[in-house]
Amino acid sequence: MLETYERIRARPNPQLKMLGVVITLYDKRTNIAKDTHGQIRAVFGEMLFKTKIGKNVRLEESPAYKETIFTFAPKSPGALEYKKLAAEVVQRVEEARLARHAEDAA
Numbered sequence: 544m545l546e547t548y549e550r551i552r553a554r555p556n557p558q559l560k561m562l563g564v565v566i567t568l569y570d571k572r573t574n575i576a577k578d579t580h581g582q583i584r585a586v587f588g589e590m591l592f593k594t595k596i597g598k599n600v601r602l603e604e605s606p607a608y609k610e611t612i613f614t615f616a617p618k619s620p621g622a623l624e625y626k627k628l629a630a631e632v633v634q635r636v637e638e639a640r641l642a643r644h645a646e647d648a649a
Contacts, residue, residue, distance in 0.1 A: 560639075561590060562636065563632070564590050565628060566583060566591070568596070568597075569596060569597045570597065571597065580595070592632075596621065596624050599624075601619035612625060
């Protein structure tokens with residue numbers, strides 16, 4: 544992933560900035576998931592979104608029914624996690640916008 548990001552930044556889009564990193568298919572019951580989360584946090588630090596998208600049957604089923612998780616199972620853990628992630632994304636975009644605005648004003 545990092546190699547792809549750097550390749551894109553190098554040529555087609557040197558202004559590209561990464562908003563964050565999301566952990567998906569997270570299974571809090573397993574030690575490997577916890578260990579992997581720790582390793583990812585060590586590499587990405589604050590770039591890692593707080594919200595983790597857990598492994599969830601409803602998330603797996605919704606594409607088969609050609610529906611989003613929000614229409615297929617809106618109260619499922621997966622839908623709630625994606626809503627939480629969306630709020631984090633909006634917050635980061637807004638913070639970045641305000642930071643750019645402050646830089647432009649200076």
